Amino acid sequence: MSACAVVMMGAKGRMGSTLVRLAQEDPELNLVGVVERPGLEAGLEALGCVVGNSLEEVLAKLSNAVVIDFTTPEVSVSTAKTVAAMGHRAVIGTTGLNAEQTAQVRTAAEQAPILWAPNMSVGVNVLLRLLPRLVTMLGPAYDLEMVELHHKAKKDAPSGTAVKLAQCLAEAKGWDFEKTKRYCREGIIGARPEQEIGVQTIRGGDVVGDHTVYFLGPGERIEVTHRAHSRETFAQGALRAAKWIAGQKPGKLYAIADMLG
Ligand code: NAD
Numbered sequence: 001m002s003a004c005a006v007v008m009m010g011a012k013g014r015m016g017s018t019l020v021r022l023a024q025e026d027p028e029l030n031l032v033g034v035v036e037r038p039g040l041e042a043g044l045e046a047l048g049c050v051v052g053n054s055l056e057e058v059l060a061k062l063s064n065a066v067v068i069d070f071t072t073p074e075v076s077v078s079t080a081k082t083v084a085a086m087g088h089r090a091v092i093g094t095t096g097l098n099a100e101q102t103a104q105v106r107t108a109a110e111q112a113p114i115l116w117a118p119n120m121s122v123g124v125n126v127l128l129r130l131l132p133r134l135v136t137m138l139g140p141a142y143d144l145e146m147v148e149l150h151h152k153a154k155k156d157a158p159s160g161t162a163v164k165l166a167q168c169l170a171e172a173k174g175w176d177f178e179k180t181k182r183y184c185r186e187g188i189i190g191a192r193p194e195q196e197i198g199v200q201t202i203r204g205g206d207v208v209g210d211h212t213v214y215f216l217g218p219g220e221r222i223e224v225t226h227r228a229h230s231r232e233t234f235a236q237g238a239l240r241a242a243k244w245i246a247g248q249k250p251g252k253l254y255a256i257a258d259m260l261g
Pocket residue numbers: 009010011012013014015016035036037040053070071072073075092093094095096117118119120121160234
């Protein structure tokens with residue numbers, strides 16, 4: 001089987017540089033292109049692949065590539081549209097996309113195979129399967145709260161992972177997520193409503209990413225914590241997703257759950 005051709009968007013970023021390094025070490029992948037903002041491309045020529053500031057220009061020199069994108073919401077929407085228009089594929093890990101941006105990526109996924117996941121780690125994706133079971137087993141007497149902790153340079157809050165976990169909890173409860181999410185509490189707020197999922201954000205230092213879900217019941221509580229020790233866990237998940245998406249057809253916006261089966 002020939003190696004999967006990958007193009008890295010944001011190759012100098014925290015995730016991008018980790019992905020570049022791991023892709024180069026993986027015999028099943030062939031790093032064929034990298035894209036960075038103008039002025040940041042210095043040194044990337046040493047990678048021995050196509051280097052550019054524009055994804056369109058880089059993809060025009062390549063065929064059948066999977067673009068891996070951990071950048072910003074605006075850039076990732078543009079990446080999705082570009083791969084759809086040019087007949088390539090994408091794995092997107094960027095978080096903080098609003099509803100309209102998510103809809104645009106979903107539309108692009110009708111024409112090109114695209115996987116988007118706010119968290120590429122196996123652990124968090126297993127957690128997404130376990131949480132509904134805990135909700136069902138514990139029943140209505142347990143209040144749901146979450147705390148997420150990330151490094152101080154993170155731009156979006158709450159984290160995409162926290163939003164995804166909270167959506168999963170709301171779905172398991174049969175609640176409307178938009179009406180039950182609570183991202184902030186201040187002042188005389190009164191007693192906690194029963195149908196509420198609180199998500200609190202902490203930022204500081206170089207924390208890669210911690211999420212704790214609390215099930216707070218009468219006389220006891222369960223705390224379920226996932227801690228990412230290194231960006232490599234996300235990067236390995238994204239590289240596995242790149243190999244997987246290379247064999248998929250367009251038609252839906254894929255998630256890690258589709259890959260895990
Ligand atoms: P970062 O700021 O370190 O990296 C982003 C990179 O994108 C930078 O190098 C920047 O120059 C580059 N970039 C911006 N605009 C560009 C453009 N037009 N063309 C090419 N490159 C461009 O950020 P990061 O910490 O690597 O995180 C990036 C995103 O990934 C964030 O949304 C973050 O929340 C998300 N993330 C997701 C996961 C996951 O598992 N899905 C894990 C970690 C981070």
